[in-house]
Amino acid sequence: MSLPTTPVNGKVEQILARLERVLEDPAGYVRQVKSDRRVKVIGWLLTDVPEELIHAAGALPFGITGGREGFSWADAHLQTWACSLARSCLGLGLQGKLNFLDGLVIPHTCDTTRNLGGIWKHVRPLPMMENYLLPRQVDRPSAKAYLTGELGRLKAKLEQCTRSGITAGKLQESISLYNLNRSLMRRLFARHVRDPETLGNRAIYNIIKSSMCMPKEEHNRLLIDLEQALSEGPRNTVENRHVRVALSGKVWEPPEIMDILDRGGAVVVADDLATGHRYIDADVSETGDPLDALAQRQLNRMPCGCFESGRRDRRRFLVDMVRKSGSAGIVFIHLKYCEPENFDYPDMKSACDSAGIPSVRVETELGNVSLGQLETRLQAFLEMIGGGD
């Protein structure tokens, strides 16, 4: 964890340290929760899995965001030119670190996720394994009808797994709980943007990532406490001289990338990451049919390379994101071998160029990255766009 430069009271540090500990070994943490609470745990892979459904079925959703090692376990089953996120998740499963799972939901967002489930099921079957067959075009009416049906199918599978019916009432409650979690994270993010010294990039993104593996009830309590402690803490009077940057990509891996930005005097003010704003942006409507509301949220999510939308051009979205957030530039954090990002990148870059937005692309992998090189590149970029003393 990067320690904030301004001293904060013990409570804040305590909470942030707790989240940091969870993220050091998410599987270990969740295994403990499972044995304490005797709850079923359903894992899910990035991105866009409707956790509300899992929660409403009485299970604990656990977002598997990969690890730092165990890649060689995957090599006999998945080519090394699959992205390190997929290889890492499969590696965790093969090492037996996910044996406690009662189920796994894999969303189909790319060719790798589309093939991963079959391999996983073959080599390390879990009691329930479901693909979440997302529509890949999100504009036309057919997508809505289909997605609502697909959510219904997934709901039935989850009910079978937990032997617990998902009533509209339960689902509404779960949706409210998740909306609260998202709004707490958005509020904390806004505070981070306003006052970058209070939390720092690593800490605010740790908050988002830890939300993926912790019970939301507990995460919410921690965040409410955190807000409370922050408002009681000393006001930061140092002038905000951070350079504002936006991030684009799938995941902020390796996590040290946030420390590098912290050290470089940058404040991340916007992103479209699956482990960032894609996760916390936009709530699910709490009125009307809840499955319909989940579908609605999915189809209106921020654009990304995995879904086709003529209605929402990703280039325009990114340029707007940078402008609205007042970022001085954008950092593309791309996972090696990520085809959707790699196809989009040249046009996203030229859209930024045309809009006069400085950009840099760093190619990263989970586990195996030269941090020194990464730091040099990011430092140079931050200096160029006006920060980094």
Added chain:
Amino acid sequence: MAGRPPFKTADLMKKLMAEYYAKGSEAREKGVPVVWVTAVFPVEIIYAAGLFPYYPENFGALAAARKVADKLSAHAEARGYFFDLCGYARCGLGDAYAQDHPVGKIERPDILFCCNTQCGSLPKWFQTAGRFYNAPFFLLDSPMIETTPTTLGREYFVEQLKEMIDFIEVRTGRPFDMDRLAEVMSLSAEACRLWNEILDTAALRPAPFGFFDACFHMAPIVTWRGTREAVSYYRALKKELEERAARKIYPVPGERYKIYWDHIPVWPKLRWFADYFAERGALVAASQYTHSWAWKFDTTRPLESLAENYTEAFVNRGFDQRVQMKINFINKYGMDGFVLFSNRSCKPNSFGLYDKRNVISQRTGLPGVVIEGDMSDLRFFYEDQVRARLDVFFDQLEKGGGTGNQ
């Protein structure tokens, strides 16, 4: 392979393909929209609507077979497209940027239609091309069928076909003619039927036709499917094959083994592979790839039938189904072993092959091998490594098969 008299239909093919490309230019002159489509796409709707379908994948295969994929790709790579993207896409995008066109210029689309039954690379390529050419892009979305086809999936696809027909009607200003669609579907099914009868001759011992022949003769089933031309081409080819069988003309004289190949060929090394196998008395008899075009349509329920055929293609199926489909080919043709091609350009056909190799060997008792490479880009092809793996495979074949030990 040496000394085998060439196919007479090869000339017909050259003529037919020249005509196909000429029709593209002609369409443009007449103001008929030239539309991009993917190989596994209900092109029957495009032909029925009177549009001209152009197959950029065919362009990619041509560039790869002529060994210029790297040259074309370089133009795309210079623009920031990474060399680990699909090789066909890099050829297509590269040619769009290039000044010189070693295999002719890729046709500019007025509209781009794409079906993602095959993969997620095609939609990304077409999206990107749509931005480059400033042309609208329409995605027919085909969620994976993990076990058995579902009503939900089928209805989703049928709805999208209706959306696509509306989209075409708006663009052309003409009502869509369902009778014409039934006609085109019949022609398409007839060509598929003939094509599959031709492919089936590879089961004869010795066989007059194998996978490498099929790779050569497949262009019309892709591009001309849905027209009379395709039907007459495959009638002619079938007739010629009967003659050749009677005259005992075989691709692998003294055929000792039949090999199943999965999936696409290594285009720039087609000859290298053909020779390697022929020298060892092995006929590569069949592949799921060339068998992709095996549609059987029910024209009384055209849209449903199109949906079933185009979503249920092997590449869109789950792990177990795909293994079973490969085993079915192996049994049907009496294969003695199998080669699985881990293709850098094609994740859907490659991911899972390591485990599938073991499963297929266990269930069939036949030796199998996974080779690494790329369908178009020789930078990912290490001849010595591939040869070494195949040599081991042939050692196992000689010993009368193995049981899944690599």
